[in-house]
Amino acid sequence: MISPVAQATDPWRSHPARIVRIAEEIGGVRSYDLVLDNTAVRAAYRFVPGQFNMLYLPGIGEAAISISSSMATPDLLTHTVRSVGNVTAALARAKVGDPVLIRGPFGNPWPVDRLADRDVVIVAGGLGLASQRSLIDALARHATACRSTAVIHGAKRPADLLFQSEYAAWKAAGIDMHPIVDVGEGGWSGPVGLVTKLLDTLPLDPQSTTLLCCGPDRMMTAVAEKAFARGVPADEVYLSLERNMSCAVAHCGLCQFGPLFVCRDGPVFSFDRIAQFLAVPQC
Amino acid sequence: MVVSPSPISERNIGDWLRLPPAGLQLLIETLAENHRVVGPQVADGAVVYRDLRGIAELPVGWLDEQDGGRYRLHQDPTAGFFDHVVGPHSLKNFLFPARETVASFVRTDGEWVQQTHAPEDRPLAVIGVRACDMAALRIQDKVFLGSGHVDPGYQARRQRLFTVAVNCRRAAATCFCHSMACGPAVEPGFDLALTERDGWFACQIGSPAGHALIQRLATADAGIVSCTVEEVDAAKQVSIDLEASMHARQPEAGAPRPRSLDTHGIRDLLYAQMEHPRWEEVATRCLSCTNCTLVCPTCFCSSVTEVADLSGDHVERERHWASCFTLDHARMHGGSVRSSTASRYRQWVTHKLAGWIDQFDSSGCTGCGRCITWCPVGIDLTEEVAALRHSDPP
Numbered sequence: 001m002i003s004p005v006a007q008a009t010d011p012w013r014s015h016p017a018r019i020v021r022i023a024e025e026i027g028g029v030r031s032y033d034l035v036l037d038n039t040a041v042r043a044a045y046r047f048v049p050g051q052f053n054m055l056y057l058p059g060i061g062e063a064a065i066s067i068s069s070s071m072a073t074p075d076l077l078t079h080t081v082r083s084v085g086n087v088t089a090a091l092a093r094a095k096v097g098d099p100v101l102i103r104g105p106f107g108n109p110w111p112v113d114r115l116a117d118r119d120v121v122i123v124a125g126g127l128g129l130a131s132q133r134s135l136i137d138a139l140a141r142h143a144t145a146c147r148s149t150a151v152i153h154g155a156k157r158p159a160d161l162l163f164q165s166e167y168a169a170w171k172a173a174g175i176d177m178h179p180i181v182d183v184g185e186g187g188w189s190g191p192v193g194l195v196t197k198l199l200d201t202l203p204l205d206p207q208s209t210t211l212l213c214c215g216p217d218r219m220m221t222a223v224a225e226k227a228f229a230r231g232v233p234a235d236e237v238y239l240s241l242e243r244n245m246s247c248a249v250a251h252c253g254l255c256q257f258g259p260l261f262v263c264r265d266g267p268v269f270s271f272d273r274i275a276q277f278l279a280v281p282q283c
Numbered sequence: 284m285v286v287s288p289s290p291i292s293e294r295n296i297g298d299w300l301r302l303p304p305a306g307l308q309l310l311i312e313t314l315a316e317n318h319r320v321v322g323p324q325v326a327d328g329a330v331v332y333r334d335l336r337g338i339a340e341l342p343v344g345w346l347d348e349q350d351g352g353r354y355r356l357h358q359d360p361t362a363g364f365f366d367h368v369v370g371p372h373s374l375k376n377f378l379f380p381a382r383e384t385v386a387s388f389v390r391t392d393g394e395w396v397q398q399t400h401a402p403e404d405r406p407l408a409v410i411g412v413r414a415c416d417m418a419a420l421r422i423q424d425k426v427f428l429g430s431g432h433v434d435p436g437y438q439a440r441r442q443r444l445f446t447v448a449v450n451c452r453r454a455a456a457t458c459f460c461h462s463m464a465c466g467p468a469v470e471p472g473f474d475l476a477l478t479e480r481d482g483w484f485a486c487q488i489g490s491p492a493g494h495a496l497i498q499r500l501a502t503a504d505a506g507i508v509s510c511t512v513e514e515v516d517a518a519k520q521v522s523i524d525l526e527a528s529m530h531a532r533q534p535e536a537g538a539p540r541p542r543s544l545d546t547h548g549i550r551d552l553l554y555a556q557m558e559h560p561r562w563e564e565v566a567t568r569c570l571s572c573t574n575c576t577l578v579c580p581t582c583f584c585s586s587v588t589e590v591a592d593l594s595g596d597h598v599e600r601e602r603h604w605a606s607c608f609t610l611d612h613a614r615m616h617g618g619s620v621r622s623s624t625a626s627r628y629r630q631w632v633t634h635k636l637a638g639w640i641d642q643f644d645s646s647g648c649t650g651c652g653r654c655i656t657w658c659p660v661g662i663d664l665t666e667e668v669a670a671l672r673h674s675d676p677p
Contacts, residue, residue, distance in 0.1 A: 011432045012386040012600065016395060058388040058395050058598040059591040084616040099395055101388075243620065244613050246586050246605075249432035253584035254605065254612055256634060258554075259641030264431065280557045282626035 011249040014056045014101035015041050019094055020076070026160050029127065031068065031080040032091060034100055045105070046074055048112060049135035049144075050240060050268045053104030054248050055079060055087060063087035064245040064263070066131035067105060071138055077102070080130035080162070106248040108268050110135050110212055111238060116145040118210040118236075121202065123152045123195050123223050125215025129162045131240050131267075132214055140173035146210075150176040150202060154195035154215075157181055158188045178202070195219065199226040206231030212268075214240040221278055224271050237271040258283060294501075296494055299510035299518065302477070302486040304364075306505040308338045310447070310475075313499055314408040318445055321377065322410035323367065329354060330370035332377070335410060342367050349455035349652065350539035351661025363479045365411055365449045368458060369651050373416045373580035377407055378440050379423060381577075382603045385436065385587065390596040406443030414466030414522075415458075415651040417448055417473060419580030425643040426583045445492055448473035450522050454529050456539035457652030459665060461529040462546060465649040468522035478518040485510055485518035542652060544665045545672060546636075549646075553637040556671045557629065565667055566625035568660050573606035575654035575662075576631065581647045584612065607631050632664055 021033040034055075036042040047053075047067050056062040063085060069078030083092040094100070112135065120139060122132050136151060138144040151170070155161045161179050171177050184192040191198060195215075209232045213223045220239045227237050243255035243262040255262035258277035260269070277283045294300065302310070314320050315336070322335035325342045335341070347367045348355045356367070387398045412420075427437040448469040451458075460466030469476045474493035478485040486507075488494050500507055510518070532541035576582040586605040591598045605612055607630045613620035621627045639647030648664075655663045 009433060010435050014386070014397060058390070059589050059595055061589055101395060242615060244615050250430050251427060251432065251434055251583065252586065252605070254586065256638070259638035276554065282621045282623055283557070
């Protein structure tokens with residue numbers, strides 16, 4: 001017997017949503033603004049920066065995508081994705097008005113409650129900035145309190161720097177923006193190199209600094225080491241990990257990293273919690 | 284001392300009864316009125332769980348020999364109904380089936396509507412569950428019911444599960460439940476527990492559901508009477524003696540090595556040995572075949588596949604067992620996090636014996652020994668852990 005789903009607690013319950021806007025970001029990367037169909041579900045939905053949704057396209061698959069929109073507009077959920085797999089490739093073919101199903105939000109967010117009186121240093125490699133955009137927005141709006149905010153964003157080329165149209169507004173809100181590229185082409189006059197290069201010279205008080213990093217594992221490990229060299233303690237460095245995920249509720253086991261379920265215990269971890277396992281190749 | 288048997292209707296949870304084989308037959312038939320009853324049967328050269336109609340289908344007179352990469356059945360006229368130990372199946376095969384639809388969707392006029400399936404109408408009853416598998420059940424309960432989210436399918440099957448547990452009278456060489464504190468005596472949590480005696484079963488009532496079933500049997504002429512105090516003591520002694528013998532087992536020439544596992548400080552031991560060369564050495568033998576994870580009664584990894592009909596308008600999300608031994612398990616765009624067999628074997632063992640303790644406050648191993656028996660090359664985790672223990676960190 002089949003009847004419409006009634007159990008709100010079923011972790012496999014997906015909520016219908018609709019694409020209301022598609023924004024071209026950098027090459028191969030688009031942002032999809034989604035609005036949940038059901039008004040009660042929409043009203044109940046709240047997320048914290050750093051959390052993710054499972055975006056589901058029936059018959060194609062499901063993917064864990066961080067939420068990159070503002071907490072101030074929880075009705076509108078933005079997901080910024082690069083077309084690399086089944087789901088993201090299908091999204092690339094989608095148009096405004098198409099349905100997408102959502103499970104979420106899931107995961108341990110950025111430590112927004114612990115940033116008051118801190119000098120926040122956000123380090124993002126490539127698309128990693130998507131997971132930090134809602135946090136930067138909250139800091140820019142002073143919805144999340146902190147003492148100062150610096151953003152170091154590394155990309156391959158100047159054209160690969162994400163969310164460039166927002167830098168002016170973030171700067172105007174007092175955020176110290178530091179884009180850096182590997183290849184300084186097209187009249188680029190900014191710094192060239194890896195994000196760690198900027199961390200060498202960024203003025204910071206190690207005792208009041210909290211560093212939040214998202215990017216490839218190897219880049220995050222290098223950033224953390226640089227932060228420690230500058231005197232930032234390990235429990236003030238947070239990394240957002242990416243792993244294979246299916247269920248998002250610590251049942252399927254695919255995202256395990258040491259004893260941790262990245263979907264539930266992460267994706268954001270303080271460095272001291274994962275240092276032991278980050279040091280092990282292929283862990 | 285002779286005590287006149289009191290009427291069954293006065294029996295309580297914890298009480299012991301004398302159950303003749305005819306009583307077990309009636310028990311199975313009575314359970315079958317509203318349960319799907321499964322029990323151990325010989326099929327394809329192994330004792331597996333299958334739908335059970337009566338005691339004639341039980342593996343009476345069969346014994347199993349188990350060793351690394353080896354499982355053989357032979358007949359022995361002295362063997363009873365349950366003197367085989369664990370085969371490749373466990374409760375996992377039923378409560379967390381290898382394939383299950385976790386969600387389904389129908390598209391009408393371009394809109395996807397999620398459907399739900401009512402739980403199977405017949406609850407499950409399993410005859411012959413051993414202590415290690417009852418322990419595995421408690422472990423999987425923590426995974427699917429106790430980790431913050433409830434798996435609805437597991438919960439529906441689990442809540443209605445009826446278990447007729449069996450206290451083992453013998454252990455295979457691959458059994459090491461005594462090392463994992465998971466046996467050989469069945470811990471509370473069963474509905475009924477049987478200890479096989481000479482031509483009858485000592486049956487302990489373990490739950491209200493077990494009690495209710497015994498009440499029903501009592502109204503039939505099934506020859507069920509209370510155990511005497513001596514009979515209860517003798518039945519309890521079976522597990523005590525077996526456990527003592529498992530602790531005392533010594534290797535003998537020409538016989539499979541009796542397994543045990545030193546669990547002292549095992550979590551820290553394994554975390555300290557993550558880069559030990561032994562992992563690379565195991566990888567030269569390990570085929571990454573996933574057999575160990577499939578037969579493990581606690582392994583819970585899974586993945587979901589989209590199954591659509593030709594119209595594309597009906598989609599089922601089919602969850603199937605996954606294994607950390609496959610490249611797909613930790614695959615992301617850009618490749619698998621654990622590309623080497625060494626890293627995947629290490630993932631399995633460190634998760635099972637160390638990470639599990641952090642995650643669920645218990646080991647993920649019950650000492651059932653299936654991973655040893657069903658490994659095609661006979662890799663033995665008790666041997667691997669001993670090798671890691673008896674060498675210095677790199």
